Amino acid sequence: MKQILLIAPSELFALRAQEIIDERGMEVDVQIAVLEDALEVAQKGISRGVKVVISRGGTSSFIQQHVQVPVIGVKLNSGCYIDAFEKAKDIEGTVAFFSFDKMADSVETLCYLLDVKSRYYRITNYESCQHIVQQAIKDGAKLGIGGSVTKIYAEQSGLDYIMVENTRDDIEQALDSAQQTLNSLLLEEKRKRDLQLRLHRYEAIFNYTHDGIIAVDKQGKVEIVNKQAEEILPLKNKPYEGKYIEEILPNTKLPAVLRNGEMETDELMKVQNVIINTNRIPIMIDGHVEGVVATFRDIESIRLSEQKIRSNMHKKGLISRYRFHDIIGESKAIKRTVRMAKGYAKSQSNILLLGEIGTGKEMFAHCIHHESNRKKAPFVTVNCADISSLALKTELSGFEEGSSPYGVSGSKEGAFEMAHGGTIFLDKIGDASLETQTMILRVLEEQEVRRIGGDHVIPVDVRVIASTNKNLRDEILSGTFLEELFYRLSVLTLAIPPLRDRGDDYMLFSDDWFRRYFSADYYKYERSIHIIMEQLKDYSWKGNMRELSNVVERISVLLQNDITIEEIFSALPLNTKDIEQKEDVMLGKWTRASILEALTVSKLNISRTARLLNCSRSTLYKKMNEFNIKITNMNQ
Numbered sequence: 001m002k003q004i005l006l007i008a009p010s011e012l013f014a015l016r017a018q019e020i021i022d023e024r025g026m027e028v029d030v031q032i033a034v035l036e037d038a039l040e041v042a043q044k045g046i047s048r049g050v051k052v053v054i055s056r057g058g059t060s061s062f063i064q065q066h067v068q069v070p071v072i073g074v075k076l077n078s079g080c081y082i083d084a085f086e087k088a089k090d091i092e093g094t095v096a097f098f099s100f101d102k103m104a105d106s107v108e109t110l111c112y113l114l115d116v117k118s119r120y121y122r123i124t125n126y127e128s129c130q131h132i133v134q135q136a137i138k139d140g141a142k143l144g145i146g147g148s149v150t151k152i153y154a155e156q157s158g159l160d161y162i163m164v165e166n167t168r169d170d171i172e173q174a175l176d177s178a179q180q181t182l183n184s185l186l187l188e189e190k191r192k193r194d195l196q197l198r199l200h201r202y203e204a205i206f207n208y209t210h211d212g213i214i215a216v217d218k219q220g221k222v223e224i225v226n227k228q229a230e231e232i233l234p235l236k237n238k239p240y241e242g243k244y245i246e247e248i249l250p251n252t253k254l255p256a257v258l259r260n261g262e263m264e265t266d267e268l269m270k271v272q273n274v275i276i277n278t279n280r281i282p283i284m285i286d287g288h289v290e291g292v293v294a295t296f297r298d299i300e301s302i303r304l305s306e307q308k309i310r311s312n313m314h315k316k317g318l319i320s321r322y323r324f325h326d327i328i329g330e331s332k333a334i335k336r337t338v339r340m341a342k343g344y345a346k347s348q349s350n351i352l353l354l355g356e357i358g359t360g361k362e363m364f365a366h367c368i369h370h371e372s373n374r375k376k377a378p379f380v381t382v383n384c385a386d387i388s389s390l391a392l393k394t395e396l397s398g399f400e401e402g403s404s405p406y407g408v409s410g411s412k413e414g415a416f417e418m419a420h421g422g423t424i425f426l427d428k429i430g431d432a433s434l435e436t437q438t439m440i441l442r443v444l445e446e447q448e449v450r451r452i453g454g455d456h457v458i459p460v461d462v463r464v465i466a467s468t469n470k471n472l473r474d475e476i477l478s479g480t481f482l483e484e485l486f487y488r489l490s491v492l493t494l495a496i497p498p499l500r501d502r503g504d505d506y507m508l509f510s511d512d513w514f515r516r517y518f519s520a521d522y523y524k525y526e527r528s529i530h531i532i533m534e535q536l537k538d539y540s541w542k543g544n545m546r547e548l549s550n551v552v553e554r555i556s557v558l559l560q561n562d563i564t565i566e567e568i569f570s571a572l573p574l575n576t577k578d579i580e581q582k583e584d585v586m587l588g589k590w591t592r593a594s595i596l597e598a599l600t601v602s603k604l605n606i607s608r609t610a611r612l613l614n615c616s617r618s619t620l621y622k623k624m625n626e627f628n629i630k631i632t633n634m635n636q
């Protein structure tokens with residue numbers, strides 16, 4: 001699509017123009033028309049994308065009045081008149097020269113030299129053309145010389161007329177100037193587009209950034225407030241435009257920046273009861289402060305969004321894994337404990353879980369969190385045992401950039417921060433050093449943390465569930481546990497019963513675990529499993545679930561390798577005291593049950609059973625026969 005349109009007043013003009021255009025390889029559309037016709041041609045061209053029009057004299061002035069694009073006028077120079085003078089010099093009477101531009105001095109000189117009686121008519125707009133031609137006739141003109149528009153009126157009035165034709169130079173000049181105009185228009189358009197793009201970008205940033213933005217002018221009057229600022233502060237229904245910032249927000253410190261022109265960044269402050277982190281940037285022009293822009297964030301929302309990201313990233317670590325329905329057990333003891341835990345879950349108080357190792361304290365902590373109204377927020381576990389005091393402190397408080405005690409780069413969020421809105425589980429709290437206990441106590445009292453190397457405090461809302469297998473009252477007496485922390489943590493206490501107090505629950509657990517271990521093969525081993533587990537009825541399970549799961553695993557492996565029940569018992573590292581106690585109970589009576597007990601305790605070893613029962617091996621076999629007791633490898 002050609003963006004320059006040349007409207008020629010005559011065929012000769014058009015031919016000359018086309019010649020130049022072709023020579024230069026320009027992109028110009030050439031048409032022949034004057035006045036209204038020329039305007040129509042121009043308008044059509046513009047609607048197709050023409051950006052510059054070239055035309056001459058009256059037609060050019062006429063088009064320009066009706067269109068928005070620039071119209072380049074082709075000027076007439078004195079050389080154009082040479083041919084006209086040929087005829088003019090023989091004219092008896094006045095020759096009228098019509099021109100839109102000032103007539104060249106050389107034309108006047110030529111008239112003088114050739115003794116042509118001349119009169120000059122300057123046309124300012126095409127409407128006056130007709131009138132000017134009439135005037136010339138009145139003034140006694142015998143010949144008219146000029147452009148295409150006056151030619152029309154001259155012919156209408158019967159005035160002899162010569163239309164001047166432009167030289168190649170005139171047309172070249174007009175084409176040059178049209179090309180330059182087009183170039184600068186295109187450049188300007190590009191600039192505008194770039195500017196618009198930039199403006200749209202700024203607008204998007206301005207309205208969709210998470211930061212609130214307020215700009216004031218040099219007098220401190222509010223100029224711009226973005227949506228986020230309206231919401232954070234909140235300013236929604238307050239008329240603020242044109243008001244002094246102090247009138248709507250009394251302590252923004254923006255007037256101070258207007259006075260001293262100093263930038264302030266990363267400052268924490270409270271405005272309208274909202275804690276924000278803010279930057280104040282003075283707008284300097286020629287060394288003068290012309291305004292200030294403040295950007296700020298609501299600390300709470302930053303943390304919430306960080307938390308959201310983090311909890312997505314560390315889903316496994318930050319969400320509770322167990323629900324109450326995962327807790328296995330039919331005993332009264334465990335059912336009562338679950339009932340209490342569910343009740344505790346509904347409250348906001350801290351909870352201290354007490355119990356021997358492996359009783360399921362951590363599992364209960366997960367369940368309680370999930371049953372509480374904090375279940376959608378993070379659940380963060382921190383193990384206070386087997387970790388140095390410094391590492392634990394780092395874990396709990398996090399650190400700022402460059403402040404890691406271990407020289408780690410970057411910053412790190414502490415566990416309390418991570419658990420904000422949710423629950424922190426302090427496992428084995430009784431093993432934390434006094435220093436760490438003091439730090440935890442301070443966080444609980446003040447409900448805020450400060451990262452290592454940090455210069456500001458971070459408010460936290462965290463529920464603490466702590467656990468221990470120690471007797472903390474004894475620890476307090478011996479000075480290794482802070483009494484104050486104990487009272488803070490033990491608002492609610494829950495004692496998780498040991499496995500030995502849960503009746504046959506150990507059978508349910510082991511059954512569950514054996515099934516998981518053997519899956520489809522479970523039925524192959526079911527009988528052996530039952531016999532073995534029955535024999536462990538009175539075992540004390542000092543390691544509780546952990547010990548039971550180890551035993552189950554060991555038995556499973558042995559059973560799978562076709563090891564006899566007798567050998568399996570000898571391979572189990574069971575607590576010997578338990579067994580000895582059982583032996584005491586069993587000795588004496590010749591009953592089927594007592595023989596079975598002795599066989600079990602001696603791990604199906606006949607010599608040992610005989611010794612236990614204080615009889616010979618042959619007596620034992622006889623008795624076993626009597627009671628129909630057979631020892632077979634159950635796997636076979």
Ligand SMILES: Nc1ncnc2c1ncn2[C@@H]1O[C@H](COP(=O)(O)OP(=O)(O)OP(=O)(O)O)[C@@H](O)[C@H]1O
Binds near residue numbers: 327360427469
């Ligand atoms: N009632 C239960 N039902 C099912 N699984 C359980 C139950 N109690 C504990 N467990 C399982 O037993 C194992 C040990 O439990 P957990 O780690 O919760 O005990 P703990 O008291 O926190 O142990 P420690 O004192 O050693 O930290 C876990 O694998 C847990 O899932």
